[in-house]
Amino acid sequence: MAKIRNQYVCSKCETVHIQWSGRCNSCGEWNTLYEQAAASGSGRTVSAGKARSKASICNSLDLGPVDLDWQAISTGSAEFDRALGGGVTAGSVTLIGGEPGIGKSTLLTQFLAAAGSHGYRCLYVSAEESRSQIAGRIHRLGGSEISIGILIANELEDIEDQILKYQPQIVVIDSIQTISDHFMPSSAGSINQVRECATRLSDLAKAEGIALVLVGHVTKDGTLAGPRVLEHLVDTVVYFEGDRDSYLRVLRVIKHRFGPVGDLGMFEMGSAGLVDLENATGVHLVDRVEGQAGSVVFPALDGRRVILTEVQALVVPTSSEQPRRVATGLEMNRVLLLLAVLEKKIGLRLYNKDVFLSVAGGVRLADPAADLAIVAAVVSSLNDQPVDSSYVFVGEVGLGGEIRSASNVRQRLGEASRLGFTTGIVGSNFSDPVSGMLILKVKDVRNALGQASLTFS
Structure with missing residues (x-):
């Protein structure tokens, strides 16, 4: 009978170690090594209380018909x-x-x-x-x-x-x-x-x-x-x-x-x-107040499902030398990038303003297609100009201020149309028609804000 000794296996990359260590030498992860029994001289792991099964090779000619009709x-x-x-x-x-x-x-x-x-x-x-x-x-x-x-x-x-x-x-x-x-x-x-x-x-x-x-x-x-x-x-x-x-x-x-x-x-x-949940698509818009400055609707795509979300912005003057930038449910680096684009390409003065951004309902957005909605919400709050409540915004904003195409735009706008939204502002590369939806194609941020009737001078 082979002598049983201990070895240590990383739970992340499954690399075998002879001695325990706080860090895996292969993948670099900490506290991932666990103890495992192994047969001495063979390097193979064994499980206590369970005999190894004897496997046999089956010739393909011996295989019967394969049933691909899964019973759900x-x-x-x-x-x-x-x-x-x-x-x-x-x-x-x-x-x-x-x-x-x-x-x-x-x-x-x-x-x-x-x-x-x-x-x-x-x-x-x-x-x-x-x-x-x-x-x-x-x-x-x-x-x-x-x-x-x-x-x-x-x-x-x-x-x-x-x-x-x-x-x-x-x-x-x-x-x-x-x-x-x-x-x-x-x-x-x-x-x-x-x-x-x-x-x-x-x-x-x-x-x-x-x-x-x-x-x-x-x-x-x-x-x-x-x-x-x-x-x-x-x-x-x-x-x-x-x-x-x-x-x-x-x-x-x-x-x-x-x-x-x-x-x-x-x-x-x-x-x-x-x-x-019956109305899963619009569940986060139930408490939305229409006609409020700084509020913009974005059709987010989570997996293969469209969820309409409300992006909110609040821009207020500040006397601090370091204005605050707070984002809840959004990536802060992305927000800072978009604010820089607004200052450089549109000429907005945000250096003396505190900017607060939030996605209603506790939703977290990592989709670049939300860029256009974020930009519209900031400008809307800055000038105290409400965005038309029937508008939705879909598009990624580049460093040059251009609007790039997003994924599954037709699916996003289709769900928005089903919930009563009538106008979608999207990148100029989108060409498919959407029933019940007026499509406004824009090339850059300046054009997009103009189509939403938002001033930026």
Whole structure:
């Protein structure tokens, strides 16, 4: 029997180190090395309590027909189904992460309740809550405990045995960081445990054709806790985002082997759980006050979904030698660049003004196509001239003051037109017509401000 020794593997780049170090010598990341057992003399890693499987080569002539018709199980939510391209796929593994208290358990309980009501055999595995807590949430959200099996366990072997015995079609593990294999010396939540448990459960789900959903904890910087290989292992990675002080929740898919990525699901959190947001496109414009100087609408593109946002600016005189520049929801370097363009190309005097910029609703914009909206909002506030409430602005501003084309302009303007906006100011390279929308093409910032009836002298 080979002697077992320890080695250290980087969770970012998976480089193997003989000794522990605070920094990976390969990728330079700090505190990413975790301990792993390896067979002496072979350099191969071994997992305690699990024998290595014997693999065999299969000749291509022995392969049967391949079924490409994925069976998608509806989640009972139109927004959830939209984000996943129709629903959760049988035999797939989905990893969903989010901050504590954001609503992950509520979302998945509603999913199981909907699936159970349609005849699917569901199992909810929890190591964090009691049976009475889970049953109470199921009843509160309109489900029935009879249609959902509840298992309270944190031992991997027990969970595997119960899955094989219960034969569910859908399994939710809440959460993967609380599950452990008692044959491994490390504690639950360690990198070794998370990797081993996720691998075993994933193999079981694919072998039995089970739709497996793993709930993952996130770190303080918002990334999923555990080894990076966890995200490579699963078929779908989903982030559930939102401010706990706000009713709005966003489901963002960043990896999906059974469909496109980048789509969003938007929900409203209420006393009865999560509800699909009916007017997701214009949700941030509900409280907008029309006819107010410094307010401009920009159709942002988040993934493959258009969300209309309100860019607000406030420009006030200051006697300070160093005027303030404050941006909330916008990149500060981009804002400073645009202010410099306005001073150089338009001749605006902003050196003695404090400039405050914000995106309403807590939205963060990193899209260069928002440049034109930012410029219009600043000039509108500076001269106290409201922008026509039926206008939207789309375009990137270059250092020479020129307006560059943006991506998916037709899609952006189409959504704006659907919500009642009638005029779009865009770059001169855009040529496609948009039903119900007057397109004003502009070459530079000066031309754009003139089309919006904003003075800048």
